[in-house]
Amino acid sequence: MDQQQYQQGQARPILSDEDLAYTVLADLKRVVREYATAATEANCQQIRQLFTNLMNSTLQMQGNLYNLMLQHNMYDTSSPALRQEVDKQLKMNQQTAQKTQQFLQQQHLGGYASHQYQAPQQQLHQQQNPGVNPYFM
Amino acid sequence: MMQPVTAKELEYLADSLSNEDLLIKQNAVMAASATNGAFRQAAAQMIQTHQQHAQMLLQAISQHQHLAPTQPQQ
Structure with a gap:
């Protein structure tokens, strides 16, 4: 029984593509905020610049993944404001x-x-x- | 001019390394098990970027290694 479930799991993953992507997206959003906080609290100019660059790079990845999810109808955009x-x-x-x-x-x-x-x-x-x-x- | 890294900065650098490490692993799961090829490909690309990020964070720590005092200050 356990063996059978495991084999099913291999053929079809437990998490859907949507869940996998959302897990990564949620963490990218969190990491963007953490880099912003780190940059504002840095003392050394070099380290501030590093955190700023990493924040921008992470923001870019988050945007790309969001667009990919949008293209695959994994996201309902909020309705337009009246x-x-x-x-x-x-x-x-x-x-x-x-x-x-x-x-x-x-x-x-x-x-x-x-x-x-x-x-x-x-x-x-x-x-x-x-x-x-x-x-x- | 490079200054010694502060205790706070070092914590942020270490926390950021944990974050990048986690994202590498999450993307590895997506790269291996997503059914849609576009998501597998996106995950593979993100792994590379997160590896670069981790490398830059490690480099920042090592660049400040020799500036760090061996005794507590004041």
Whole structure:
């Protein structure tokens, strides 16, 4: 009986391709985070650079594996956010940016702030004139 | 200019080596038992990259070996 189960296991692995790939993907995601933490806590410039390079390389592998899994229908991408939700987030965060700009102006740092917050305000224009790229206005 | 590796950095280097080692083994399982060839091939490629990573981490430790003090500092 045991022997039979073992032989079945050899012919058809216990874990599906999906489970095998997901196990690796989950660990790649974890290792990317660990390299980021290691880089931020490094003292030596050389070691910081090493962790940064390894983080980028691991991130690349994670992206490649994710795409492969996506191609083989192993992933359901989350459904698109509704327009009203995107509008709400945009509006709320533009208001936050404006308040922060006012705060910076009160601290006499306004010149820098208005430069920083140009882009989000111009995106409002883009909603009304979809043909115009705000970054070239 | 190279500085002695800190205790924290050494721990991260060692933890990272364990991570790379685990990923090599997980990919070896996938390379051996995935039914789809694309996944076997991807696993084989990842093994090589993780081996390179492990080599770089080992090299970093060995490069700092001679700078490490033999007595506790202060």
